Amino acid sequence: MLRLYSMQSSGNSYKVRLLLAKLGLPFRLVDIDLLRGENRTPEFLIKNPEGRVPLLELPGGRLLAESNAILVYLAEGTSLLPEDRFARAEALRWMFFEQHSHEPAIAAARFWLKLVRGGRDLRTHDIDRWMEEGHAALAVMERHLGRRSFFVDNRLTVADIALYAHTHVAEEGDIDLAPFPNVRGWLARVAAEADHVGMEWRPENATAMPAL
Amino acid sequence: MLRLYSMQSSGNSYKVRLLLAKLGLPFRLVDIDLLRGENRTPEFLIKNPEGRVPLLELPGGRLLAESNAILVYLAEGTSLLPEDRFARAEALRWMFFEQHSHEPAIAAARFWLKLVRGGRDLRTHDIDRWMEEGHAALAVMERHLGRRSFFVDNRLTVADIALYAHTHVAEEGDIDLAPFPNVRGWLARVAAEADHVGMEWRPENATAMPAL
Numbered sequence: 011m012l013r014l015y016s017m018q019s020s021g022n023s024y025k026v027r028l029l030l031a032k033l034g035l036p037f038r039l040v041d042i043d044l045l046r047g048e049n050r051t052p053e054f055l056i057k058n059p060e061g062r063v064p065l066l067e068l069p070g071g072r073l074l075a076e077s078n079a080i081l082v083y084l085a086e087g088t089s090l091l092p093e094d095r096f097a098r099a100e101a102l103r104w105m106f107f108e109q110h111s112h113e114p115a116i117a118a119a120r121f122w123l124k125l126v127r128g129g130r131d132l133r134t135h136d137i138d139r140w141m142e143e144g145h146a147a148l149a150v151m152e153r154h155l156g157r158r159s160f161f162v163d164n165r166l167t168v169a170d171i172a173l174y175a176h177t178h179v180a181e182e183g184d185i186d187l188a189p190f191p192n193v194r195g196w197l198a199r200v201a202a203e204a205d206h207v208g209m210e211w212r213p214e215n216a217t218a219m220p221a222l
Numbered sequence: 223m224l225r226l227y228s229m230q231s232s233g234n235s236y237k238v239r240l241l242l243a244k245l246g247l248p249f250r251l252v253d254i255d256l257l258r259g260e261n262r263t264p265e266f267l268i269k270n271p272e273g274r275v276p277l278l279e280l281p282g283g284r285l286l287a288e289s290n291a292i293l294v295y296l297a298e299g300t301s302l303l304p305e306d307r308f309a310r311a312e313a314l315r316w317m318f319f320e321q322h323s324h325e326p327a328i329a330a331a332r333f334w335l336k337l338v339r340g341g342r343d344l345r346t347h348d349i350d351r352w353m354e355e356g357h358a359a360l361a362v363m364e365r366h367l368g369r370r371s372f373f374v375d376n377r378l379t380v381a382d383i384a385l386y387a388h389t390h391v392a393e394e395g396d397i398d399l400a401p402f403p404n405v406r407g408w409l410a411r412v413a414a415e416a417d418h419v420g421m422e423w424r425p426e427n428a429t430a431m432p433a434l
Contacts, residue, residue, distance in 0.1 A: 060362055074311055076318040083311035099286055099295035102314075106288040109322040150272055 012037040013067040015057065015219075017044055019125055021117050021176040022077040023064040024209045029081055029171055031207040033088060039216040045125065053219050077175075078105040081168040090168050100162045104169035107150070108176075115143035116176045119183030144185045148193055151177070155192035159199060166203050174200045179209065224249035225279040227269065227431075229256055231337055233329050233388040234289040235276040236421045241293055241383055243419040245300060251428040257337065265431050289387075290317040293380040302380050312374045316381035319362070320388075327355035328388045331395030356397045360405055363389070367404035371411060378415050386412045391421065 014030065014037050016023035030037050042048045042063045049061040058065045058075055066074045066083070074080055082102075085091035092098045119140040122129040151173065154161065161169040178197050181187055187194055200206070226242065226249050228235035242249050254260045254275045261273040270277045270287055278286045278295070286292055294314075297303035304310045331352040334341040363385065366373065373381040390409050393399055399406055412418070 059365055068308075072308060074308070074315060076315040076322075078318050079311050079315035082314055083307065086307055095295065095298055096280075096284060096286070099291050102294055103286060103288040103291035106290050106318070106321050109318050110288075110326065114322065114326065153271060 011069060013040060014038070015040045015042050015054070015063050015065040015067070017042055017063050018212065019209070020044070020063060021120070021179065021209075022113070025077045025171055025175040026064045026066065026080050026084070027211060028175070028207055029084055029090065029168065031211060032090065032171075032203075032205045033084060034205070035084070037213065039213050040219055041216055042219060048219060051219065078109060078168075078172050081105070081172060085168045090166065090171070092163055092167060094163075097163050097167075101167050101169040104161045105172045107147075108169075108172045111143065111150070112147040112173065113176050115140040115147060116180050116183060116185060119144060119185055120176070120179055121183075123184055124182040140183070141185065144180065144183070145189075148177075148180070148185070148187070148190050151196075152190045152192045155196050160196070166200065170196075170200050175209075223281060225252060226250070227252045227254050227266070227275050227277040227279070229254055229275050230424065231421070232256070232275060233332070233391065233421075234325070237289045237383055237387040238276045238278065238292050238296070239423060240387070240419055241296055241302065241380065243423060244302065244383075244415075244417045245296060246417070247296070249425065251425050252431055253428055254431060260431060263431065290321060290380075290384050293317070293384060297380045302378065302383070304375055304379060306375075309375050309379075313379050313381040316373045317384045319359075320381075320384045323355070323362070324359040324385065325388050327352040327359065328392050328395060328397060331356060331397055332388070332391055333395075335396055336391075336394040352395070353397065356392065356395070357401075360389075360392070360397070360399070360402050363408075364402045364404045367408050372408070378412065382408075382412050387421075 012035060014026055016027060016039055018041065042054060044063070048054065049063060055061060057067070057073055060075065062075060064077050064080060066080045074083060082091060092101055119137065122132065158164055160166055161173065174197065177193065224247060226238055228239060228251055230253065254266060256275070260266065261275060267273060269285055272287065274287060276289050276292060278292045286295060294303060304313055331349065334344065370376055372378055373385065386409065389405065
């Protein structure tokens with residue numbers, strides 16, 4: 011069975027849980043809480059020396075890191091990864107945008123303002139940069155969605171799943187979505203699609219990381 | 223004919239030129255110099271509202287942004303994009319790493335220290351962060367290359383091309399490669415592969431951006 015090392019409150023991990031739920035693929039969830047240092051145990055560092063989640067483990071033991079690479083791997087051959095060569099490249103275009111220009115700002119703001127206890131009081135100077143870069147990324151999305159229902163092919167693809175994960179909780183990082191009506195409409199459309207699950211969803215078989 | 227909007231000194235643009243040279247694909251190069259604001263002209267913003275290069279234009283006029291998405295699009299069906307599903311996902315894993323954890327630090331350091339006139343004197347506080355993040359990214363590469371000749375499948379793929387572009391000029395951004403012998407060995411192997419071209423290479427048909 012597939013095994014997913016995942017942090018429940020992590021947007022990058024949620025992407026993969028959401029896709030697995032949509033595909034109806036059974037998987038074992040292994041909780042790794044970065045805030046409790048569970049990504050720095052010897053058990054986990056053997057799996058991923060970078061100490062990052064999500065991490066996908068295939069039945070034979072092969073391991074795959076990077077949330078968006080995992081999405082593409084799992085979605086191959088399904089309607090969530092376009093079959094057309096150019097549309098598939100466009101989906102990748104938005105997934106690279108997400109990891110380069112969107113997640114580093116929007117997820118960082120939420121991580122420090124919402125998830126880290128006392129993080130709001132730190133008020134590091136980076137918060138201004140995250141706000142600026144986060145708003146710039148949302149402006150790019152807003153313009154693109156002005157004439158489209160979804161990011162590629164006017165239907166839900168892995169590009170939407172990648173961008174939805176951090177965007178739908180952006181306000182937890184004090185990034186106001188009010189100026190972005192197209193983005194808000196798209197968030198509602200994504201959440202209304204078949205087999206959608208929220209960030210809190212988890213399969214019944216979740217376990218802790220087994221000891222060495 | 224394919225048209226590539228490219229900045230000659232940009233690592234992200236170089237990735238695509240290197241791949242096109244390897245594939246022997248004819249293309250027209252259109253120079254866009256960000257340092258002269260040529261990415262902010264009405265002519266270019268119609269093509270890419272984000273004002274970024276590289277940008278690939280297909281013969282029918284369709285446009286594709288994001289260097290790594292362009293690499294995957296162009297390499298499909300060639301030996302530079304693995305055919306095996308898992309190996310292809312691993313190539314993406316390294317390309318997402320590059321855009322998330324490598325390029326933002328290593329390319330930014332080179333941009334401000336080498337390319338921008340007077341940028342070295344600015345000494346913004348971000349330089350310390352770029353050094354720290356750049357060294358962390360190189361350490362990840364160094365460990366991975368300890369047992370491998372190339373990033374995926376022990377042969378050259380688009381993952382190597384993506385990572386090579388900024389790494390081989392990292393020292394122009396004051397990031398010392400001496401502590402990373404595996405990375406230096408890999409750089410030499412990439413440069414020794416068939417049909418390699420350096421960053422200075424350009425096709426003979428380069429043009430300036432046509433006016434509206």
